[in-house]
Amino acid sequence: MVRLIAFLVGLGFCFIAGFSLITGAITYLTEPHEESVEHKFHLEPRDIAYSFDGPFGKYNDQQLQRGFQVYKEVCASCHSLSLVSFRNLSEIGYGEPEVKAIANQWQIEVPSIDPKTGEASSRKAIPADAFPSPYPNETAARAGNNNALPPDLSLMAKARHGGSAYIASLLTGYRDPATYKNEKGEALPAEIRPGQGLHFNPYFPNLNIAMPPPIAADGQVTYADGTAATRDQMAKDVSAFLAWTAEPRLENRHRTGLAVLIFLLISTVLAYMAYQNIWAGAKQPPARGDGDDDYASGHGHPPTTGQKHL
């Protein structure tokens, strides 16, 4: 009975799935399917090597400090970094007085209340504060950016496919839509050229991004450590900085992982040897014949070498 019902239910599901398949196949074969424009013109992030790649990767504090400088001087005017506090900067090599000074001199003040009247006011940031948002609220952010919302950058390197390489590619990926051609040499169709307030960038999933090119020219930032601030250098540095803001415990993770894996490898080898040792007797054929009748009648332990080994 169960088998009969199962058989009928199975036939039913197969029939309907098959019906869906045939309908889909007919549509697939009869209707021309064109690759979407996004698909044709979208580019995967460039291959960029970072110091924190791979199981032994570490952040390069110099690079992170340069990246922080780019964030401070370029990105921070529109993008918040709400999950990172000024105190965290001590993790990338800034000393305590420097952290205090950076917080104190930050261009945006922290919302607060007047201690006497209780009215809304603002105060200078201290190391314990998170980076203050450049806009008081989302409406203000949209109003200042052609109705687009600049996203928070704290987790950007983990919240986008491709991570840091995607960010660096995007920052330097702006192209002129009028002259751009993809690998096949096709020009961008006029109807998907960016509209008012949008900018063409093939690394962006739908090709048109609201953010104007933030890194416009070499030397836009004057690095404190004297590194030449080319566009690629700035893009790479700030994307490395954002990798750190997204995953500040990466170095600890890589170190701990190494210790854990070494420990586990040794333990597993020992466990394997113990396993082989314990089973050494049991894998041999037991002595046959003489004991067979014994345990059939229910008394005495079987004469396997396995048990003898104990």
Added chain:
Amino acid sequence: MSFPWAKAYQPKSGLMRWIDERLPLPRLVFNSIGGGYEVPRNLNYMWNFAVLAGFALMLQIVTGIILAMHYAPAGTLAFQSVEHIMRNVNQGWLLRYAHANGASFFFIVTYIHIFRGLYYGSYKAPRELVWMLGVVILLLMMATAFMGYVLPWGQMSFWGAKVITGLFGAIPLVGEPIQTWLLGGFAPDNAALNRFFSLHYLLPFVIAGVVILHIWALHIPGSNNPTGVDIKSPRDTLPFHPYYTAKDGFGLGVFLIIYAAVTFYAPNYLGHADNYIPANALSTPAHIVPEWYFWPFYAILRAFTVDFILPAKLWGVLAMFAAILLLFFLPWIDRSPVRSGNYRPTFQKFFWILVADVLVLGWVGGLPAEEPYVMISQLATMYYFAHFLIILPILSATERTLPLPSSIADSVLHGQQAESQPYGTTPRPAAAE
């Protein structure tokens, strides 16, 4: 039950005897996972995965309890509290990555455990209840994992919750009220997040309870084995401890190495980037996918694209639930008296097609619903149902099986290298009369 030749528990000291007379817990442990539990001597590495699943459950409970100490189940706080764990809690990143990847590895070992049962006929009499309790555990795991994925309150959390609870909306007439009732609102919000957190904390303990029943039911007939032949004599068995504790110890080591490698060096590989974007009810992700362990079922859900009497969406929901629920009936669908696939040459071929089929379903389930992937998912869905509901009943009536060994010991010992080989395919040693 225990086999008559199993070693009896002997308290080793006066204290242990004193405890044994009052609360025979050491005796229970000895008889269920110690030297007093006799296990077939020919279990291969496929039998390691039950212990691994039990270990993964413990790992999830321990890491989960500590994570819950730092997590805040409120729409405005959940995402930040998870990032607080990642940044400010001591070793919080390790706890969270261990928990998130622990869920994935729990499913990996459980799926292997299930396929082992399918291949070796572990669902057949007298182990039907063991199998059915196992399906209950799978369902509970899926509910728990789904609700756990909602808790970080990222974009995929939110939209996944919306899509999955939306499945209930496919039920005619009462669907939408049920969805609203489940969520405590018209869309996932505080009410949903709080109840998901509450249930996500509760269900693992329910799973642990059903696991105990699963093991209890298993210990009545004892473990199945690669030959599928019943235990007949003491020559067929070895005590669980030290033989299988040692083997499981090695298996656990290998499992932990792979798990640690992923947790420490690719912790986000099995996740989705969009879940690092805070939940936003006004912005739908381009491509909503559940976690990878749901992809085969997600593919079945989306394979039904044509309204036929019932709406396509309802067919998809019915098929998805049927795909799991049919497992409850498997012991009565497959009536072949031979348990192990080793002695069922035709079944064996279909089994491996099923494995490939589920992998294909998993692959297309993670892709966008575009052609030709939808057609592939439809083909794979057809095979999935055909395998369990059409092929197995026919096969169990018509298949010519290979001769079975007369006992486990004969199978193991007719040649040391021939463990779990089909009896007919290896030369019979003279000793095996």
